[in-house]
Amino acid sequence: MKQTMNFKLNGKQVSVAINGDESLLTVLRDYLDETGTKYSCGLGQCGACTVILNNQTAQSCMTYVDQFENADIITIEGLSNNNELHPIQEAFVAHDALQCGYCTPGMIMNAYGLLLKNPNPSREEIISGMEGNLCRCGSYNRIVDAIESASEKIFKQQ
Amino acid sequence: MEADKINQLYFSDVNQPIRYDRRKFLKQLGRGIIVIFSLSELSLLEGWSQPTNAQDQEIDFNAYLRVKEDGRVDCYTGKIEMGQGIITSLAQALAEELEVTLDQVDMVMGDTKLCPYDAGTWGSLTTRFADPVIRAAAAEAREILIEIASEKLAEPIENLEAANGSVYVKGNPSRKIDYAALTKGKKIVRSLTKKPELKKAEDFKIIGKSYNSTDAEVKVTGKAKYSADIKLPGMVYASVVRPRIFGSKKIAVDATALSNFNGAKLIEDGDLVAVIHREPEVAAKAAQSIKITWDTPESKADNESIFKYFEDTVTQSSVFEEGGDLEIGIQNSEKILQADYHDGYKAHASIETHCATCYFENDKLTIWASTQTPFGTQKELAETFKMPLENVYVKQIFLGGGFGGKIYNLQAVEAAKIAKISGKPVQLVWTRREEFMYDRFRPASLLKITSGVDTIGKLNLWKFDIYCAGTRGTKLFYNAPNNLTRHFNKNDAHPFGTGAWRAPGNNTTTFARESHIDATAHTIGQNPLEFRLNNLKDENMIAVLKLAADTFGYNSPKIEGHGYGIALGEDAGTLVAIIAEVKVDKATGEVHPIKIVCAQDMGQVVNPHGATVQTEGGITMGLGYALYEEIEFDGGLVKTRTFGNYPFTTFSKTPKITCVFMDKMNSAPQGGGEPAIICVGGAIANAVFDACGARVNRMPITPKRVLAAMPL
Numbered sequence: 001m002k003q004t005m006n007f008k009l010n011g012k013q014v015s016v017a018i019n020g021d022e023s024l025l026t027v028l029r030d031y032l033d034e035t036g037t038k039y040s041c042g043l044g045q046c047g048a049c050t051v052i053l054n055n056q057t058a059q060s061c062m063t064y065v066d067q068f069e070n071a072d073i074i075t076i077e078g079l080s081n082n083n084e085l086h087p088i089q090e091a092f093v094a095h096d097a098l099q100c101g102y103c104t105p106g107m108i109m110n111a112y113g114l115l116l117k118n119p120n121p122s123r124e125e126i127i128s129g130m131e132g133n134l135c136r137c138g139s140y141n142r143i144v145d146a147i148e149s150a151s152e153k154i155f156k157q158q
Numbered sequence: 159m160e161a162d163k164i165n166q167l168y169f170s171d172v173n174q175p176i177r178y179d180r181r182k183f184l185k186q187l188g189r190g191i192i193v194i195f196s197l198s199e200l201s202l203l204e205g206w207s208q209p210t211n212a213q214d215q216e217i218d219f220n221a222y223l224r225v226k227e228d229g230r231v232d233c234y235t236g237k238i239e240m241g242q243g244i245i246t247s248l249a250q251a252l253a254e255e256l257e258v259t260l261d262q263v264d265m266v267m268g269d270t271k272l273c274p275y276d277a278g279t280w281g282s283l284t285t286r287f288a289d290p291v292i293r294a295a296a297a298e299a300r301e302i303l304i305e306i307a308s309e310k311l312a313e314p315i316e317n318l319e320a321a322n323g324s325v326y327v328k329g330n331p332s333r334k335i336d337y338a339a340l341t342k343g344k345k346i347v348r349s350l351t352k353k354p355e356l357k358k359a360e361d362f363k364i365i366g367k368s369y370n371s372t373d374a375e376v377k378v379t380g381k382a383k384y385s386a387d388i389k390l391p392g393m394v395y396a397s398v399v400r401p402r403i404f405g406s407k408k409i410a411v412d413a414t415a416l417s418n419f420n421g422a423k424l425i426e427d428g429d430l431v432a433v434i435h436r437e438p439e440v441a442a443k444a445a446q447s448i449k450i451t452w453d454t455p456e457s458k459a460d461n462e463s464i465f466k467y468f469e470d471t472v473t474q475s476s477v478f479e480e481g482g483d484l485e486i487g488i489q490n491s492e493k494i495l496q497a498d499y500h501d502g503y504k505a506h507a508s509i510e511t512h513c514a515t516c517y518f519e520n521d522k523l524t525i526w527a528s529t530q531t532p533f534g535t536q537k538e539l540a541e542t543f544k545m546p547l548e549n550v551y552v553k554q555i556f557l558g559g560g561f562g563g564k565i566y567n568l569q570a571v572e573a574a575k576i577a578k579i580s581g582k583p584v585q586l587v588w589t590r591r592e593e594f595m596y597d598r599f600r601p602a603s604l605l606k607i608t609s610g611v612d613t614i615g616k617l618n619l620w621k622f623d624i625y626c627a628g629t630r631g632t633k634l635f636y637n638a639p640n641n642l643t644r645h646f647n648k649n650d651a652h653p654f655g656t657g658a659w660r661a662p663g664n665n666t667t668t669f670a671r672e673s674h675i676d677a678t679a680h681t682i683g684q685n686p687l688e689f690r691l692n693n694l695k696d697e698n699m700i701a702v703l704k705l706a707a708d709t710f711g712y713n714s715p716k717i718e719g720h721g722y723g724i725a726l727g728e729d730a731g732t733l734v735a736i737i738a739e740v741k742v743d744k745a746t747g748e749v750h751p752i753k754i755v756c757a758q759d760m761g762q763v764v765n766p767h768g769a770t771v772q773t774e775g776g777i778t779m780g781l782g783y784a785l786y787e788e789i790e791f792d793g794g795l796v797k798t799r800t801f802g803n804y805p806f807t808t809f810s811k812t813p814k815i816t817c818v819f820m821d822k823m824n825s826a827p828q829g830g831g832e833p834a835i836i837c838v839g840g841a842i843a844n845a846v847f848d849a850c851g852a853r854v855n856r857m858p859i860t861p862k863r864v865l866a867a868m869p870l
Contacts, residue, residue, distance in 0.1 A: 022439050030395070030438050035387035036380020038558070040509045041590045045801040048509055076380035089378040096370045096767065099775055100241030101377030102510045102558025108378060127809045134801065136509050136559050137241045138778025140812040142771070 005069045009034070010078025024060040024068045025049045028075060036076035036105045040134075047133030050106040050113070051075050057113030076105035079112065088112055091150035092143070099137035107133050111147045120155045123148060189345045191302055193295040194222040194274075222274065223252060223295050225303065229323055229338030231256060231263050233292065236276020236533060237284050238268035239373065240557035240564070241775075242831045243768040244284045246372045250764055251289045254364040255296035255357060257320040258337070260372065268532045269554035278531035280565055280658060282730035282829025285764060289827055297354040306340045359762070359823035366823055368767030373556075382556050385526040386513040390583035393515070394423075395438035396576045397445035398586070399431040404595055404654040404794030406452035415447035424448070425576050432576050434584065442589075457793025458653065465500050465604040468625045468651060475646040478629040487619030487640025491610025493681045494619070499607070499670035500856035501627070501839075502788035503652075504600040504659060505804060510558020511593040514573035517583035524551045527570040530560045535567045542571050543578065561779075562658035566598050591799045598657030599789055603627035605670035609638070609678045617678070617693045622671070626651055628663030631729045631836060636675065637695045653793045660776070661729050661832035665783060665839055669857055672725035672840030677853060686724055686844065687712055698759050699726060699733050702820060706735035706757035709818050719744065720752065721849025725840030730829025732760040736777070736837035739813075742849040744868065747861030749846055751781055751813040756834050758817070761825035773817040773834040780838025781813075782806030785858050 002017040009032070016031050028034045028051070037060055040048035044062040051060045052074040053067065079086045085093070088111050098104045107130070114121060114129040121129065126147050135143070224232045233252050239245040249263040266272055268279070300320050307325035308315045311333060318325050325340065327333040359366065376382040408429045416422055416433065422444035425432045431450060435441035459467035488494060516525035523543070529535045532552040539550045557564060573586035588596065603626050610619030620638035625646045632643055659665075679689035687707055694700050703726060707713075712722060720741050727734045739753040756773050763769050786805040790797040798804050817834075839857050847853050852867035 019437070019440070022437070026437075026439055029387075030389070033389050035383070035389070038384075038510070039386065039587060040511065040558075041801050043590070043800055043802065046509065076378075080379055085375070085378065092378045093370065093374040096374060096771055098241075098371070098374060098377050099243070099771065100508075100510070100557060100559045101373070101382050102384060102508075102556075104377050105380045130809045134509060134806070134808065136507055136561070136779065136806070138775035138807065138812075139771070140778060140807070140809045141774065141815060144809065 005065060007068050007070055008072045010074055018065065020065055024051065024063040028060060034075055034077055038102055038105060047110055048103050048106040050109040050133065052109060052113050055116055057110050076109060079108065087153045088147065088150040091146040095142045095146040095149065097139050097142035097146040099139055103133065103135045107135065107143055115151055115154060119158065120151055189227055189343065190341045191225040191299055191344065192222060192347045193299045223299060225299055225337055225341050227338060227342050229262065229336055231258055232266055233263055234266045234273045235288060236268055236273045237288055238279045238530060238532060238557060240279065240530065240560040242772060243371055243765065246369055247285060247765045247768050248288060248292055249372065250364050250369060251293045252296045254362060255293045256300050258323045260364060260369060262323060267554055270532050270536045270552040275533050278534055278565060280530055280562060282832045285827045285830055286731060289764060293356055294354055297356055298348060301354060302346060302348060303337060303340050307335050310335055310340065365764050366766065369765055370767065384510055384556050384558050385515055385528045386585060386587045388515040388526045390515065390517055393583040393585055394434040394436055394580065395441045396432045396434050396573065396584050396586040397441040398572060399445050399448045399450055400592060400595065401452045401454065402795060403454040404796060405455045409451040409453050412449040416444055418447065419444035423580065425579050427575050427579060430572060430575060434576060434580050434582065455794055457795065460792040461502055461788065461790050464602050468604045472625055472646045472648045472651050474648060475644045477642065478645050479633060479643040480641060482640035484619060484621060484640050484642055487610050490612060490618040492613045494608065494610045495678050495681050496608045497674060497677065497855060499605040499673060501603045501666040501669065502857065503602045504783050504787045505594055505597050505789060506561045506563030506659060507804060507806060508559030508561060508563055511588040511590060512564065512569035513587040514570045515585040516573050516577050518577055521545060522549045522551065523574055524553065525570060525574060526553045526555045527567055528557050528564055529567045529570060530557065530564040535570050538567060538571060539574055542574065561660045562662065563597050565658055568596055590801065594799045595796050596655065598655040600659030601626045601652055601656040603666045605667065607670060607674040609674055611678050611682055613682065615682055615684045615689055615692055624667055627666040630662055631664035631727055632667050635696050635699050635728060636693045653791060654796060660779065661836045664727065664729050664836040665780065668725060668727040668836040669839035669843060673843045673855065676844040676847065690724065690726065702733045702757050702759045703735045705818055705820065706737050706755055709757060709816060710737040710755040712737060719849060721845040721847065723841045723843065723845030723848055725837035725844065727836040729833040729836050732758055732828040732830065732833035734758050734833045734837050736841040738841035738845045740842060740845040740849055742846055742864065744850055747864035749785055749842065749859060749864060751811065751842065753814050755816045758833060759820040759822060760828040760830055761822050762827040763819050764827055766819065769819065769830050770817045772830050774815045776832065776835035777815050777838055778807050778812050780835040781811060783857060784839040784842040788858050
């Protein structure tokens with residue numbers, strides 16, 4: 001029996017009919033066609049599916065209805081403002097902090113969550129805050145550089 | 159989503175290719191100047207292009223470019239982009255010769271209808287072989303544009319030059335005509351049959367300059383489409399029922415529990431058993447309810463006994479290289495050193511698992527598949543369904559990493575079979591557990607080396623027996639006059655699928671060779687740098703090693719508990735020297751990489767920034783196989799099924815990495831995607847020995863193995 005549930009996605013209210021045991025990742029990708037958030041491990045071990053849920057990072061593959069119903073969710077699609085890139089996205093482009101790009105949305109959302117909590121992290125804090133996100137192409141050092149420069153920019157603006 | 163819209167989903171934000179049948183493509187292609195070219199005609203690589211079909215000459219080409227009526231340029235190539243950056247570097251090569259800016263080039267890649275045949279994107283071949291022809295075609299197009307401008311401007315050709323997307327009168331830059339005006343209303347098709355005049359390095363404006371990836375913006379916004387991001391109208395999700403043990407054969411299927419899942423449907427085709435449903439999680443749960451009785455193969459070896467199993471059962475060998483006389487080598491050596499080296503199975507572990515989305519329409523199959531070989535996939539699917547090649551359309555798509563693992567496309571065949579049987583559009587995304595079983599692993603290997611050296615440190619003897627790792631990169635670049643390299647192999651040696659893994663075999667053999675060279679130097683008390691410099695054959699390799707040592711500061715004093723390690727290697731035409739600094743915790747055996755310097759002679763470096771990113775990436779990935787990665791198994795029972803028990807390099811494990819390149823701008827470009835990774839294992843092993851005296855002959859170099867090898 002399907003139930004309708006609501007949450008806020010990238011600033012807009014959405015209603016979705018679900019069975020009740022789907023992960024947020026399935027709801028986003030397969031029910032709402034928001035495919036920027038990626039599947040990779042399904043066990044919360046890689047960070048590819050990271051989104052922001054009520055201002056906290058969440059692994060959407062391990063997030064279920066009791067956590068996301070009525071929540072405020074931001075995904076990679078909601079980060080840029082119209083065509084203007086978010087400073088973290090800009091920094092990823094400037095530092096070429098990506099290769100195949102598949103882990104990139106999760107990396108950027110985790111960085112976004114990290115900077116929400118700690119707008120001016122040290123390099124060590126960035127590394128420990130990002131540790132759970134895996135990149136097989138090996139762009140880690142560039143990603144840390146990008147987050148460092150984005151945080152400087154965001155911190156100055158504040 | 160509208161069907162028409164679906165067909166526009168390529169790199170939709172990067173470019174907008176046109177949809178046409180490939181055979182008709184040139185006929186139907188809009189106006190502009192089109193230059194088609196074949197690699198085989200230019201004799202760049204025998205056997206590279208599709209065999210010529212006399213009836214259909216026009217498909218015998220490997221790439222083409224088109225200067226469009228708006229002055230922009232499309233470059234069509236069968237290569238694919240998986241993070242290695244050729245979407246940028248190939249465009250650079252084109253822009254350089256055609257005298258346009260990089261942002262005027264649209265790359266159309268790996269689409270079986272739009273792009274000409276390509277054997278696959280692997281082997282670090284793109285820059286070596288596609289780059290020169292794209293440059294040649296662009297140079298040809300430039301000459302055609304100058305010819306047309308000559309008529310329009312009523313000036314002789316020799317008075318004209320091309321620059322910035324226009325043709326100018328030399329010395330009078332106000333008299334010019336841009337490419338858009340020259341191509342308007344025209345359709346000129348030329349095939350490239352001779353090598354046109356190419357620019358010299360000193361005239362380069364774009365080649366040799368650093369450019370960031372041109373596809374970065376679609377990737378940071380989530381707009382970049384991968385195969386599982388395609389959602390078709392009426393599409394169902396498939397979930398395949400897998401055995402616990404690789405190689406099992408189906409005996410009986412009990413699907414009685416399937417009725418608990420409303421709308422779930424069973425699909426059976428030989429050993430393929432799957433469930434489809436409109437919702438992916440229902441499909442997965444319903445698949446778990448299916449009970450299959452399997453006939454399972456018996457285990458012949460596990461991850462510990464596999465090396466002995468190879469030695470006992472893989473007895474057929476072939477000689478790869480030999481010289482001199484091994485007996486004389488033994489007689490002339492003061493010290494003989496014999497050692498065995500081991501390397502376990504490794505997964506590709508791309509962050510994107512194998513996936514495919516497809517549909518049949520009137521016996522024609524359209525598929526988005528995460529593949530490094532779109533044309534190979536097309537052929538495999540055509541053969542599976544016994545249909546003509548042109549009825550299978552493999553569409554251009556981004557790949558979430560490949561590393562050799564996506565040369566093989568079982569998921570595409572499975573998805574297409576399910577679509578055919580069900581009559582519905584299908585998406586199949588392998589779970590991480592499936593990925594760890596059906597990924598074709600990098601093979602485990604046993605390597606046996608005997609070396610001999612005289613009192614002054616000259617290598618006299620080198621005997622290298624390689625089990626199952628191949629011979630890529632093993633041509634001896636050390637001067638050992640009495641040598642023998644043999645390869646032992648057997649097709650069914652492995653309990654599961656194996657295949658190409660970034661620089662196939664070369665990571666393993668380079669680890670063994672460079673560990674053994676180091677150990678040999680130490681038997682006579684020589685510094686490993688000096689020992690290598692004294693025994694290298696090739697001046698270019700010596701130059702690369704010196705560049706690495708200087709950049710690293712090899713003779714600088716070491717911190718207590720730290721060690722330096724060198725490894726040299728050759729792959730895809732590129733010479734590599736890596737020097738690593740590690741810290742070893744003597745109490746726990748943990749190895750911490752501190753700093754890595756990589757020097758490479760890769761000939762002409764088209765995009766130094768792109769080459770640096772590839773090198774950093776290769777080294778970062780390489781630390782994984784060197785220190786952490788190993789598949790645990792018992793026969794076909796693969797025990798390593800999640801990232802949780804397959805650790806690889808993470809943020810905190812990545813050291814500072816410095817990349818330097820020999821300046822060879824007038825040489826041909828060589829491989830860039832693979833070479834650097836081959837030296838990581840050897841450099842780390844040698845640095846560990848230098849730090850704590852533990853010679854670990856088996857990768858990964860785990861804390862346990864370091865402690866076991868630590869001198870008392």
